[in-house]
Amino acid sequence: SQTIHQWPATLVQPVGSPLSLECTVEGTSNPNLYWYRQAAGRGLQLLFYSVGIGQISSEVPQNLSASRPQDRQFILSSKKLLLSDSGFYLCAWSLKLNTEAFFGQGTRLTVV
Amino acid sequence: AQTVTQSQPEMSVQEAETVTLSCTYDTSESDYYLFWYKQPPSRQMILVIRQEAYKQQNATENRFSVNFQKAAKSFSLKISDSQLGDAAMYFCAYRSLAGKSTFGDGTTLTVKP
Numbered sequence: 001s002q003t004i005h006q007w008p009a010t011l012v013q014p015v016g017s018p019l020s021l022e023c024t025v026e027g028t029s030n031p032n033l034y035w036y037r038q039a040a041g042r043g044l045q046l047l048f049y050s051v052g053i054g055q056i057s058s059e060v061p062q063n064l065s066a067s068r069p070q071d072r073q074f075i076l077s078s079k080k081l082l083l084s085d086s087g088f089y090l091c092a093w094s095l096k097l098n099t100e101a102f103f104g105q106g107t108r109l110t111v112v
Numbered sequence: 113a114q115t116v117t118q119s120q121p122e123m124s125v126q127e128a129e130t131v132t133l134s135c136t137y138d139t140s141e142s143d144y145y146l147f148w149y150k151q152p153p154s155r156q157m158i159l160v161i162r163q164e165a166y167k168q169q170n171a172t173e174n175r176f177s178v179n180f181q182k183a184a185k186s187f188s189l190k191i192s193d194s195q196l197g198d199a200a201m202y203f204c205a206y207r208s209l210a211g212k213s214t215f216g217d218g219t220t221l222t223v224k225p
Contacts, residue, residue, distance in 0.1 A: 032211055034213070036213075036215075041217075041218075042217050042218070043116075043118075043203055043215035043216050043217045043218050044157075044203065044205075044213075044215040045215070046212065046213050046214070046215075049211055049212070049213075051211065057212075059212065088155065090157065092157070094211075097207070097209065097210065097211035099162075100147055100159040100162050101157075101159075101213070102159075103156065103157035103158075105155075105156060106155050106156070
């Protein structure tokens, strides 16, 4: 069966520090991968999605970037965090673009 | 750009009763996919039900069903025989054929015993 791992679960980082959140999927090949951010009490905002290795689509211009160095690995990064980067980040995968997404447990990021 | 609107920030239902959560969306595309997700306090996103826009028949999953009105761009979720475990935040989501997803802001459902 397929599983998705996202870590860390919580993270407190100072302003100006770098960020690296990792997500890996097991049990499937060539998944579509997604990074979302969820502000408190709000819906999910799609940040990046990838349909293959090295293929990244950015939905919202911002202080973040994403990379897909391996088929089932998706990384969300920042060189210098801003206070506004605080939020709940969710990684997800889907088998096809028209199927449901399966979500990781999420990372609560607090920038102080 | 697609937008998804959930006009009910909060809803409540008595246990064993039926509740309907509304969702409308705006798109110029003719084919797409619609989803309802549930997010309990653990914040794990869980798929509730899925609908392909080309299918006229409304999707059903046990106690959960949708009323999909393509012309009206409406996609409501009906929960029958509500249970305490149904209490959560519910999100309506739109996905284009290209894979881009748009979520509504959610409806918090409270189930009263």
